[in-house]
Amino acid sequence: MILNKTSWIALAILICGAAVNAQIPKKLPKKDIVKKNNIDTLKKKTEQDTVKKSSLKDYKILLKKAKTLDGIFKVHQIETDYYFEIPFKLMEKDFLLVNKISAVPMAINEAGVNKGMNYENKVVRFQLNKLAKTVWVKTIVPQVESPAGDAITQSVKDNFTGSVIETFKIEAYTPDSSAVVIKVNKVFDGTEKSFNDVFTNIGLGTSPKTALSAIEQMKSFPQNVVVRSLLSTSVTEGQNTIAISVAVTTNLLLLPEQPMKPRFADNRVGFFSTPRWYFSDRQQKMETRELITRWKLEPKAADRDRYLKGELVEPEKPIVFYVDPSTPKQWRPYIIDGIHDWQKAFEAAGFKNAIQAKLVTDTADFDGDDVRYSVVTYAASPKSNAMGPSVVDPRSGEILESDVIWWHNVMTSLQYWMRVQTGVIDTGARKNNFSAEQMGHAIRFVSSHEIGHTLGLKHNMGASFANPVDSLRSPAYTAKMGGTAPSIMDYARFNYVAQPEDKVQHITPQIGVYDKYAIAWGYRWLDTKDPREELELQKEWIAKHQNDPLYHYGEQQSALNVVDPRAQSEDLGDNAMKAGMYGLKNLQRLVPQIKDWAAEPGESYYQAGKLYMATIWQWNAYAEHVMANIGGYYLENPVAGDGKKAYTPVPKATQEEAMTYLKAQLFNLPQWLFNPELLSNTFAIKDTPLGPFEYGPYNLKREQQYGLMYSLVGDERLLRLLEMESIYGADKVYTAAQLLKTVRETAFKQTLNGRSLSLDERQTEQNYVDVLLVSTDKLMEKVNKKALQPVKNNLPELCDLTPRAFKEQPVTNLADLRNVYINSMTRTSDVAASKRGELLKILEILEKNKTKGDEATRNHHMDLILRIRQSLKIN
Incomplete structure (x- = not known):
């Protein structure tokens, strides 16, 4: 016989019932039956308690041999086993x-x-x-x-x-049953x-x-x-x-039982933020906010009236940074000075002695990884960088602890920047080894920048645009403004605009007007209960300075696709073309000095080769700064009533000025940059995992020119030009057609004149044709081939303190940077037609001139004709 589930249950009940009936006499008195049931219930409970206790351990026996530490909860150690005693x-x-x-x-x-x-x-x-x-x-x-x-x-x-x-399994209860003990090894x-x-x-x-x-x-x-x-x-x-x-x-x-009162972010002031969603019965939609990340700075209760009257008071709990005992002694004072430089910014928020730096005097109790300490950690590493991440309470945006990671080799970056950008105006920035004072001054600048991040500030890449270019040549102006930009949170490195005859002394970034304004905006204490009560006042603070370029915030963009030319990395001044020309003059003075500055008697030319590579990439940086104006938009974050526009095309005249610069510098690479006397001793050198690579000048020319050309006629740039043409009309903006025509006529100028071409001129034509061929092929790819991607990490974002000459990969998270989405279905846009049309126009020029010029020129023209025909499938 086969029993189903119901049958099994019925059979079990029947058997149990029979067993009970067999044990109880049929004529037992009713009161005895009740007594018997009570005894059985008590017995059953006793058995359950015994089972429960047997699965737990006696607290005193379990921890008899334990070493115990008191704290937020007790930590017990028994040899290699660790237990947390967590109170209810x-x-x-x-x-x-x-x-x-x-x-x-x-x-x-x-x-x-x-x-x-x-x-x-x-x-x-x-x-x-x-x-x-x-x-x-x-x-x-x-x-x-x-x-x-x-x-x-x-x-x-x-x-x-x-x-x-x-x-975690509960191992034991404390004798007073107020806590449980769990083993946490796993x-x-x-x-x-x-x-x-x-x-x-x-x-x-x-x-x-x-x-x-x-x-x-x-x-x-x-x-x-x-x-x-x-x-x-x-x-x-x-x-x-x-x-x-x-x-x-x-x-x-x-975390604090009562979170800090948050402050709502405004994208016109550059603070890191954490998201917050608010639901309520009164809403018609969910309220979304960003909470700025900041330290909890409040005046002491006894000082709040004085604070509100405008007096400077000390905060109840200041911000304290400890300098890692591993930091070399000669650099500690400069790192500390960089921290203390923010005192004047906090004074703008109403606090004195708000930020402090301390040396670690007792290493026995110091643990840099303990979140009670904010530390400037010194890392012995070949990496040349620094970073300033924070630990944030996501409920409120409160910064609980911050660290600056300071890699030892960051000094190599500082050295190359100073030598390339200011060596011709600063005699102290020339040799392979700087004085402690010279290097210390630069370390102080990096310390201030990274501490700015730990205070919640994002990069303000638009700050340097506030300074007129010629003002950077003025000793009085630079002394008054302090350095190169109104914010130390810009990547406005060192003053490459100033000329030797200018005698400018203040050439290093410093904390500026914007920094003080941003700290005041984020940290000024207001006697309110709800952050919504502060919104109108926050807006008033911004409105006071909304038309002053010194207070402008320019959000960081991808270096691979700059939209707003005012917010670039490593640029200076309000006109990239003028700044670039001044920079080129200094580079032209530098190149003949490279051997003397970098090659000590009896030493190899390795350091000279690296300095030479840094020089070439500085030339490249000026070209990129200029190029960003072509197809660029001025981006703002307007609010109703402020009269600002969110997207404004860079003026047509400015874009034409940028193109004039590129015609001179990109299509005809400067001969002084490839100095034969220097090249007889060293090529440009870049370190790689396989050792130093020496870059031949012809290869380097082709590589530099090709990369810039590819960017100049890149799809994103052409699409942005087409966007503005669609809004304003072709007669009012610089157009994609105008750009391509100018490039074609410049690159093929000598061919159009029927002349023989030099090696460099043939290179320019080859590069431009190949740029069009490659980018056109990519445009028409319907399916992108999947490639292996490197495993991503969840480490904090680094500051980008590696000179362009020595970068291995981008360090910025593109998803976090501002961009304008214009590239959907690029192959159906006018970009494809424009690029193919260019190739056909170039093919016509080549066909007309294929028999002209010397043999090398004729071979060059036939090669390009065959390439274009093959790509466009023309028989």
Whole structure:
């Protein structure tokens, strides 16, 4: 007989019933039956309690041999096992999980992964699950807010719940039943990746080897627990397997019970921000805001009346940065000066002594990875860069801790910039080794810039456009304004505009007018309860300066596709063509000096070759600054009533001026840049993983010219020109047709005149034809071939402090930069027709002149004819 589920249940009930009836006498008194049932119930409860207790351990026995640390919660260590004793009062509280790198091997040091880098933050909550005798850990995204009494608030809770990422078995209850003990090894020793997935986050994509990984140390403090672990993995490249061990430090930081009152962002002032969504019953749509990231600076309660009257007061809790004890002693004062330079900006916000720098006098209690400390971390690394990431409370935008990562080799970047940009006007910036004072002055500038990021400020690439070019040649103006731009958050490096005869002394960026204004806008304390109460006043602060270029904020753009020529990296002044010509004059003075400046007696010309490469790329930078005007738009963030336009094409005359510069500098590369005397001793040199590469001048000419030409007639640029033509008409703007015609007539000028061509002239024609052929082929590709992509990492964005001559790859996250989307279905636009039309016009020119000129010229023309015919499939 086969029994179904119902039959089995019925049979079980029947058997149990028979067993009970067999044990109870049929004539037992009713009161005895009740007594018997009570005894059975008590026995059953006793058995359940015994089972429950048997699954738990006695607190005192479990921790008899433990070493215990007191703090936000107790941390117990029994040999290699670690336990957290979490009080019930901390269940469901918000903790910020912060992971930092503490030590790295050479293999990833060279890739720019170093001590102090923060790679993974998330908000977590511990949740007690009594029934399962476990503690769950949930991660939440605290981006949503709604009023407690609104009906929609229940929906918000239901639709934005946390997700469980980890579970811990309860090992014991404390004797007073106020806390539970859980064993936490697995989330810190590499067994589980829920708390710390370092190898994915730094881009390796591997998992820790648990046998080679371990917890090194735990510490507990009043607001946080700090755990340091050594995690090991291996990476296979080709036939080689590389072992990699990374020390990481995880902080569990209790977030404030009451988040800081936020301040809403405005895209006319450059602050980093974190998103916030607001729901309420009164709305007709969800309110979306961005909260600026900033430190919690408030006047002391006793000083608030004085503060509101305009007196300078000290904040209740100042911002304090510690200088890493590993920092070389000669650079510490300059880094500290760079931090203290922000004092004057905070005075504009009403605070004195708001930001402080301290040396670490007691290293025994100092841990740079402890989020109680904000640290300028000095990294021994060949990387030439710096960065200033922050740990932020996402509920409010409050900066809880910041770090500046300072790579030792950043000084090489500073050295090349100063030599190339200001060496001809500053005798101290010429030799391979600068004086400590000269280098220290530059270190102070970088320190100030990076500290600006830790205060919440984004790059302001539009600041340098505020200065008239000729004013940068004025000693009085530069002394008054301080350096090269009204914001140190621009990439306005050193003053390459000033000429030797100008005697300009202030040639280094400094904290300026915009920086003081931005800090005041973001940090001035207002006695309000809700950030919405501050909005009108914030707008008034902006309106006071909305037409003053010194206060203009220009958002960073992709260096590969600049839309607004006013907001570029490493440019100076309000006219790129004029600034570029002054810069070229200084480069022309520099080239003959390269050997004397960079090659010491008895040494090789290696340093001279690298300085020469930096010089060529500086020439390239001036051309790119100029080119951005062609097809450029002036971008604004207008509000109703301010009279500004969001998109304004660069004036036609300015674009024509830019084209005149390029005709002289790009289509006829300057001979002085390829000095035969210099080239007899060294070619331009670039370091690579395979060693120094020496670039032949003919190759370098072709490479430089080709890259700039490709950008000049790039699809994005032509599409932007077409956009403005569609709005204003061809007679009022610089057009794509005008650009292509000018390029064609310039590149083929000698052929149109029927002359023999030099090697450089043939190169120009070859480059232009190839640019059109390649870009036209790409336009007509219907399906892009998939290529292997490098594993992305979740490390903070770097500042771009690598000179163009030595860059390996872009460091900016293009998704975070401002752009204008105009390239959908490019192959159906006029760009394809224009480029193919150009090729046909060039083919006609070549056919008419194919028998003219010397043999090299005729061969060159036939080669181009065959290439164009083959590409366009013309028989």
